[in-house]
Amino acid sequence: MTIYNFNAGPSALPQEVIEKAQKSLFNFENSGLSVMEMSHRSPMYEEIHFGAISSIKEILNIPDDFEILLLQGGASMQFAMLPMNFLQSEQSAAYVLSGSWSEKALKEAGRIGDAYVLSSSKEDNYKSIPTIEFDSVKENTSYIHLTSNNTIFGTQWQELPEKQRTPIFVDASSDIFSKRINWNNVDVLYAGAQKNAGPSGVTVVIMRKTLLEQSNTSIPQILTYNTHAKADSLYHTPPTGSIYVLGLVMNWIKENGGIEGMESRASNKAALLYDVIDNSNQFYVGHALVNSRSLMNVTFRLSDENLEKKFLQEAKEFGFEGVKGHRSVGGCRASIYNAVPVDHVEKLAHFMKEFQNSH
Known part of the structure; x- marks a missing residue:
């Protein structure tokens, strides 16, 4: 029986990608090594790693003043890393609630500092995308966080809000690579790979380089974005297999328009x-x-x-x-x-x- 995969995540991979991975994942370019076995410091793996990053930049038309990071821990790790890096004392973070994942992001930020609800559609059981009242943003707000697509409730921002003075951070885990992005209105965009970008295990984080200079330096080194940016996302062993398939998916996107x-x-x-x-x-x-x-x-x-x-x-x-x-x-x-x-x-x-x- 044919299986039609409509899972919410981990979700379907392109058939062409699966077939390519079957041929090369366990014997990459006839090297006798699987991608999971080779050194992440080797030229062979670096070709995979930097090729995937280059393809992400090309597909999403990302400006040069953004850093592209390949991290671990899923989007849920970003719920904590973002406030740890950018929610300093005597500051606040504003959260737009449009579903369960934005609620979880708010709760995690609240464990680290002052996080408040800027707008919400919870009262109508998240049937709609809430309206952002920028006049209600507190003066000391370090960023506004929103979720671009809500897998559980089936809602999505048709267009991201036009940025005012406060940086906008976007969890795009479930619609990255499905639509163009106006980078003028985004300061951080992140996504777990397992819906539109590849298998689980790698998280794409795209961030303005100017933000890296403002990040908190008193937290553990492995949790600072600067650490990973300076090391080209090779500070510690990356999820090599996931990144390899991510690169294959990027090639598939380029081949399909x-x-x-x-x-x-x-x-x-x-x-x-x-x-x-x-x-x-x-x-x-x-x-x-x-x-x-x-x-x-x-x-x-x-x-x-x-x-x-x-x-x-x-x-x-x-x-x-x-x-x-x-x-x-x-x-x-x-x-x-x-x-x-x-x-x-x-x-x-x-x-x-x-x-x-x-x-």
Whole structure:
């Protein structure tokens, strides 16, 4: 049976990348060494490492005044590292709440210093992206943190807010490499790789170099961004296998239209599912408001709970993997990241129509 992978993360990798990795991951360029065995100080690995960083810069059109870091610990580690580096005493950090991950980022920052909620859509069960009132930003605020796409609730910033005077930090774990980024409005952008960039184990952090000069120097050395920037993300042994596959995914993006190609791909796939939901006469009910809908995670419910269970059971029997919603909210969710083929989304849309017709 064919498996159609709609998992929210770790999620689908491009089939071409899997095939390339199968051939070379365990015997890189006929060297007799797997990527996981070779020294991370060797010229052979450095080619992999710096090639991946160069491709990230090219795909996202990152200006020269930004540093690109490949770190470990996932995006959750960044929830702590960012305030440790940039939330100094007598300062505050502002958090925009649009879902569970932004709540977790706020909670972690609160363990380190003064963190406050600038705006939130929690009162409507995170069905929309909140409006930022920049006039409400406290004078001593060191940064504003937001999450660009919310996997659990299926909402996404259509455009990142236009930066005022306060730096903006963006958790883009679930929509990086799916759309263009206006770097004028971003000071830090970070993402765990396991949704759109590659396998878990590596985190991409893109940061203005001027911020590195302002980071806290009194915290442990391994937790300072400057440490990793000065060492080209080779301060300690990097997750070599994950970075290798990350580089393969970057090559796949370039071969498939670059960031513009990914934007078009995301829009087309999302439209297939939202069209089914919108034309179902409330048989399927989307969670997110239309102007806040995610192009990465389509969330919906069926009006009858027993019917919803039947839908999820039959979907799994047909090979649709990962369609059950997050345990905290329930319902259904189709995660359609870059690597999910269009024809897999077409098959899910067809299944949804057939299920509705049968019930």
